[in-house]
Amino acid sequence: MKIVIGIATAGRASVLAETLRDLKYQTRQPDEVVVCAPSEEDILGAAEAFPGVRLMTGPRGLTRQRNAIIAAVPDAEIVMFFDDDFLADAHYLEAVETHMEANDRTVVVTGAVLADGIKGPGLAVAEGRAILAACAQRNDPGAPESVFTGYGCNMALRLAPMRAFGLSFDERLPLYGWQEDVDLSRRLAAYGEILLLPGARGVHLGVKRGRSSGIKLGYSQVANPLYIAAKGEGYPRTRAWEHIIRNLLSNIAKALRPEPYIDRRGRLVGNMLAFFDLVRGRMTPERAATL
Numbered sequence: 001m002k003i004v005i006g007i008a009t010a011g012r013a014s015v016l017a018e019t020l021r022d023l024k025y026q027t028r029q030p031d032e033v034v035v036c037a038p039s040e041e042d043i044l045g046a047a048e049a050f051p052g053v054r055l056m057t058g059p060r061g062l063t064r065q066r067n068a069i070i071a072a073v074p075d076a077e078i079v080m081f082f083d084d085d086f087l088a089d090a091h092y093l094e095a096v097e098t099h100m101e102a103n104d105r106t107v108v109v110t111g112a113v114l115a116d117g118i119k120g121p122g123l124a125v126a127e128g129r130a131i132l133a134a135c136a137q138r139n140d141p142g143a144p145e146s147v148f149t150g151y152g153c154n155m156a157l158r159l160a161p162m163r164a165f166g167l168s169f170d171e172r173l174p175l176y177g178w179q180e181d182v183d184l185s186r187r188l189a190a191y192g193e194i195l196l197l198p199g200a201r202g203v204h205l206g207v208k209r210g211r212s213s214g215i216k217l218g219y220s221q222v223a224n225p226l227y228i229a230a231k232g233e234g235y236p237r238t239r240a241w242e243h244i245i246r247n248l249l250s251n252i253a254k255a256l257r258p259e260p261y262i263d264r265r266g267r268l269v270g271n272m273l274a275f276f277d278l279v280r281g282r283m284t285p286e287r288a289a290t291l
Contacts, residue, residue, distance in 0.1 A: 001077050001078060001097055001100065001101055002032075002075060002076045002077050002078070003028075003031055003076070003077070003078045003079075003080055003093060003096070003122070004030060004032045004033070004034060004069075004073045004074075004076040004078070004079050004080065004272060005023065005030040005032070005034070005080045005081075005082060005093075006034050006035075006066065006069035006070070006079045006080065006081050006082075006168065007019070007020075007034070007035045007036070007069075007081070007082055007083070007084050008035075008036050008037075008038070008062050008065035008066050008069065008081075008084070008136055009035060009038060009042055009043065009065075009084040010038050010042050010065075010208060011042060011059060012084050012085065012207055012209055013041065013042055013043060013044045013045055014045070014055045015019070015085050015125070015205070015207050016035070016042075016043065016045075016046055016049075016084040017045040017046055017048075017087060018049070018087075018125045019047055019082065019084055019086065019087060019127075020033070020035075020049035020050035020053060021049045021050065022087055022088065022129075023050055023088070024050065025090045026057070026088070026090055026091075026092065026093045026094070027090055027091050027093075027094045027280065028091075028093040028094035028097055029093070030121075032052075032054060032073065032076075032082070032095060033050055033052070033053045033077070034053070034054045034056065034069045035054070035056065036054070036056045036057070036058050036065040036066075036068050036069050036074055036277050037056070037058075037065070038057065038058070038059070038060040038065075038159070039057060039171070040201055041202060043055050045141040046095055052221050053245060054072070054269065055067060056069070056232075060174075061174050061175055061289075062152075062169075062173075062175070062177035062180060063169035063171045063173050063174075063177050064168055064169075064171050064223075065091075066081060066169045066180075067168050067169050067171065068159055069081075070159065070162070070168065075263060076159060077100075077158070077159060077160070078096070078097075078100055078156055078157065078158060078159065078277070079156070079157050079159060080096060080154075080156045080281060081092065081129070081152065081154070081156070081157065082153070082154055082202075082256065083118075083152070083153040083154070083204065083207075085113070085153075085204065085205035085206065085207040086153045086154050086202055086203070086205070086209075087125070087128040087129060087132060087203045087205065088111075088154070088200075088201075088202040088204055089132055089135070089136070089201040089202055090129065090136070091159075091199065091200075091201075092111060092200045092201065092202060092218045093156075095111075095197055095199035095200040095224060096109055096111075096156050096197065096200050099144065099195075099197055099199075100156070100158065100276070101202045103115045103193075103194045104265070105193050105233060106144075106158065106192060106193045106194075106195055107158045107186055107188045107189070107191055107192035107193065107194065108149075108150040108155060108156065108157060108158070108185050108189075108192075108195070108282075109150070109155070109156040109192075109194075109195055109196075109197045110149075110150035110151045110154060110155050110156070110194075110195070110196055111151075111154045111196075111197055111200035111201055111202055112141065112196065112197070112198045112199075112200065112201045113151065113153070113201075113202060113203070113204050113271040114131050114132070114135055114202065115128070115131050115201050115203045116153075116202055116203075116204045116206060117203075117204060117205045117206025118153075118204060118206035119206065120206070120261075121208075121237065121259070121260070121261045122206045122208050122261065123203065123205045123206060124205070125205065127205075128202075128203035128205050129203075129247055131212070131278045132201070132202070132203055137202060141201065142199075143198070143201040144195040144196065144197050144198070145195065145196045145198070146193060146194065146195060146196075147187035147194055147196045148182075148185070148186075148194070149181055149182040149186065149194065150181050150184075150194060151181060152177070152180060152181030152187045153204045154200070154202055154204070155181055155185075156200075157184075157188070157273050158192070161188060161191040161192065162188070164242050165191065166177070166190075167184065167187055167188060168183070168184075169183075169184055170183050170228075172227070172284075172285050173220075173224055173227075173285050174220075174285060174286055174288055174289040175220070175288060175289055176216075176217065177221070178217065178220040178221065178224045179220075179225055179228055179229055179243075182204040182228065182234065182235060183228045183231075183233075186228075186233055186234035186235045186286075187233050187234065189234055190233075190234065191282065208261050210285070213263065213291075214263025214264070214265065214266020214267045214269070214270065214271060215264060215266045215267070215269050215270040215273070215291050216264075216288045216291050217263075217267055217270060217288075218251065218266060218267035218268060218269060218270020218271045218272075218273075218274070219221035219231065219270035219271070219273055219274045219287065219288040219291055220270070220274075220285065220288045221243075221244065221247045221248075221267065221270065221271060221274070222244050222248075222270075222271055222274035222275060222278070222283075223274050223277075223278075223283050223285045223288060224285050225239075225240035225241075225243050225244055226240055226244070226278070226283070227284070227285045228240065236246075245255055247267075247271070248268075248271050250264075251264050251267045251268040251271060252268060254291050255268050270288070273291065
């Protein structure tokens, strides 16, 4: 089984290098590692961190970069997408291959995130490695579980159904992508199972550097779920509104005393701009890139 690791990156060359260095410890080595970035500056040090890595430059935007990676590996069977700040346990790819070879109905596998820095100020590389080391002796991670969506920071895609049915990441979701993992997972769910694989473990550092502005992200928090739900491909409007309201209430509640690592006021402004566009009938996910 040919397994390619794909990493879309922007603005975080030093973190990317650390993530690449850790890949040499995988007990099942990837057949290829492909990194796509908007500029050469974004991949400084990558070639030295993982000799043999294929480095590509292409249009900025997570969905575009991930599609470029898929297009660059026409003979791959699995593309394992890691965020540039995701540290994988040494047995991660081994667990994915074992499962995918034995279960051809599985179209998306997402691993168990032991710690997610995106929910706080972020984790340092040393912290992430320490968490992985502390969990390395767990021998019985548990059975796979059916889930609604893969988590974009660590998501393995079986490419056969994507090629057969012309599926790809939706490039109308700009910049950071926001919910692009849900969108593609739900479209793939028509052709197989989406599973959480507890034996594939890792740590998402949640590095804040290189992310979209608060206003842009706030707009996407409203526009993207409604756009995805409107496609009618397995993402219910009720779930979209639950997601939107949860983020909106969080932004409102924390706007006066925001976390130092989150632009809550910017997100709230973006939310309001999206609602204003919604009532005028002119809301599109692409507008976030122009704010």
